Amino acid sequence: MSKLLNILIGVILILAPILIVLNIPLFYNWGPAAIEFLKGGVVVCLMIVGIVFLILGITE
Secondary structure: HHHHHHHEEEHHHHHHHHHHHHOOHHHHHHHHHHHHHHHHHHHHHHHHHHHHHHHHHHOO
């Protein structure tokens, strides 16, 4: 993939999960355990993938 595309995907994967968890009211109706899982595990995983894409984009 091109350098710019890797950086764009990386930024999207870092910002999108944070905005989704914080802004969609559907997530507020879930139980506390599901909210903690989403805020913790999924967000951190997607941010790590985003950081990898950023690193790949910068190093190419």
